[in-house]
Amino acid sequence: MGTDNVRIDDLSNLSAGVSPALAEGLWTSFWDGDRRACARLITKVENEPNSIPGIRERLADRLGHAIRIGVTGPPGVGKSTLCSAIALGLADRQHRVGVIAVDPSSPFTGGAFMGDRVRMDKFVGDDRIFMRSLASREGRGGLSPSTPYVADVIEAFGMDRILIETVGVGQAELDVMNTADLVVLVLQPITGDAIQSMKAGIIEAADLIVVNKSDLPGADTVLQSLRFVYSLGSAKSGKAPPLLAVSAQQTEGIEELVDTLEQLSTSIIQSGRHQELRQQRLVEEIKSGIVDELWQRYLRQSDAERVIENAAKHLAASGGSAYKFVREMCSNIQLTVDPKANA
């Protein structure tokens, strides 16, 4: 069960793996503010993960300023209707707004029904706002794997507030915490009973909780249960986030909601929190980038698939620890980092 002796060096060439170059014309149009080019670039990012490093390298100078606002909550609570109202409110406050709405892909057919635009038809053709629907594809945590990069494209296109509506499956909406700077949890009167069981996870991550459909009876009860949950101290840092009751449909409470979002945005910028979140995401990106890069190099320079398969066959037949194999295998890899790279 010998492993090949692999050398992984020359880390200076970290951008290897960049996919076929995009037509320069596409970039020119993109920087000129052509929405079609922006849409096309998003498709690239969605459909060709290999193109992401190269694309992001070109966008990098324009990133870092936008506030990404995740809008999450159970199906049908009014996330899309609310995003539409918020987007218009932000645009009226001189922001350029991106809206990304993610809908579930069928794990069986790969198809996706994306109906969020039905509730977002007030701003089509409004060039202060760019909206895009994304199918969740392999994503299982409420977003598609490409969502953060799609947000990058939209930010580089010039949008400084980006709303991200999640799939809305309830409990497993954790991607949004790693992607958004602010998380808005949307509930509705009839989700009242469900609050107790939602206590783990997202309810603690929320920076703002909105009880939508306040035109229907029961919004007060939901607010009361929320206050109760927070009084038990389950929230992050023990501090309850702002709670607001609104009606997205009747546009009641929307002004106050948008003002609150603006205050939260200003406060995370001033406190350095925004920068810190961005830095955390960069750390994760660098780590997973290194893993990917080394793995690709490893695959390229050795007969890895076959070696791994043989090892698995051997382990399955005779027992033994996979980790022992991994340790042995990795001890043969020499990782020579060019000292100049650290300068």
Next chain:
Amino acid sequence: MSGSPIKVVVGKPGLDGHDRGAKVVARTLVEAGMEVVYLGLRQTPESIVAAALEEDADVIGLSVLSGAHMTHFKRVRALMEEKGLGDRLLTGGGIIPTKDQETLAALGVGKLFGPGDDPDAIVDYIREWIREHPREDAV
């Protein structure tokens, strides 16, 4: 493009409230593995083309049972050319007489479907059209 799902925008222009066909077709396309952006009722040719542009849709599908198909299909086709989406497929269905279908076909509108047509035939048509018309990257 190979291997990535086909993206379709489906909308109903005008005041026509017959949305059953559009929903049936949208569902069928989803079950066939396509990504369908459903716009719903009361769209305008402008709103449909603007949405298709942001979505970078491969296909625009209109459903018109009101009798206003000539106006809507012509306008959408013209806007597609104007906005640089001339290379995408415009198809659809509803109550559309054969001679109108022919007139529209001459203007660059794709195949149109009517009552009782097998939704699977729509899937086959779209797949084949996409296979024969690969998109170029250049803008």
